[in-house]
């Protein structure tokens with residue numbers, strides 16, 4: 001897979017099929033759309049691609065940094081696994097925001113990417129103030145001789161699978177549902193930072209992580225997780241909360257990694273959420289907390 005930054009680039013080597021959208025989470029609906037785009041691209045003998053914005057469109061439109069499910073780095077990895085040929089990256093800036101739908105198709109899709117086929121979801125919106133919808137895209141496709149495929153929504157339990165539905169499920173800690181809708185575990189990439197140095201003394205050192213992006217944070221509690229360090233996956237238990245036993249006031253995401261004893265301060269690790277175990281509790285003593293943590297680890301071993 002090739003990653004191409006379109007800020008100072010123009011595709012002149014080949015024609016492309018392009019999936020358009022935000023693709024936050026790359027959930028099973030997104031995956032179906034991407035797979036449809038890849039098979040059609042193969043049929044036509046052109047390259048399969050995805051257009052992503054380097055920054056979320058909302059950061060420019062209303063100065064709002066929305067919570068995300070997947071960072072761009074994670075999207076690249078999933079796209080590579082799906083078999084996409086190219087990821088195009090575009091800065092979403094003021095001038096791009098103000099492009100009309102028609103100019104977006106002419107200036108970006110045609111002139112910069114040699115787009116011959118566009119695949120979008122039923123609710124795709126484009127152009128200044130999201131004025132263009134899928135039927136307008138079909139019209140423009142006719143006008144400029146670009147194939148356009150609009151796909152129907154994908155349902156799970158009578159509900160449309162959407163990034164916003166998944167964000168809510170994450171916030172409520174419904175991890176099983178999240179995994180079913182995503183088709184892969186929800187995971188947070190974070191840098192290991194120092195904490196209060198209490199973990200080791202309790203017999204449970206924890207890697208405290210500072211998320212690398214503005215992720216949706218699951219509700220406070222203890223989770224069965226997998227932690228990926230240097231491409232190796234370890235079973236782990238993650239606590240999200242304010243350490244109520246110690247009356248702290250900073251939200252921490254901290255992970256005890258089973259069968260592990262390395263110093264990983266400063267490293268970027270990935271924590272995959274597998275299941276919710278229990279609520280965060282204020283214990284009366286350190287000993288009670290340690291007893292409960294031992295039980296948690298037993299549960300992690302049993303349930304994973």
Ligand SMILES: Cc1cc2nc3c(=O)[nH]c(=O)nc-3n(C[C@H](O)[C@H](O)[C@H](O)COP(=O)(O)O)c2cc1C
Pocket residue numbers: 195196197198199200202204206208222237238239242243244245246254255256279280281282283289293296
């Ligand atoms: C599996 C697990 C469960 C935890 N559960 C709780 C809890 O219920 N209540 C609480 O106050 N802290 C809980 N903690 C957090 C500990 O208080 C925390 O790891 C300890 O204070 C170490 O903090 P430090 O990383 O700043 O040194 C839990 C930690 C782990 C790894």
Ligand SMILES: Nc1ncnc2c1ncn2[C@@H]1O[C@H](COP(=O)(O)OP(=O)(O)O)[C@@H](O)[C@H]1O
Pocket residue numbers: 192193194195196197198199200201204205206207208255256257258259260261262263264265
């Ligand atoms: N099994 C383990 N799980 C998590 N971190 C571990 C483990 N073994 C060693 N470590 C290291 O120990 C650090 C955590 O120790 P801890 O006493 O909890 O200190 P801190 O309060 O700085 O997090 C981690 O950041 C990591 O570098």
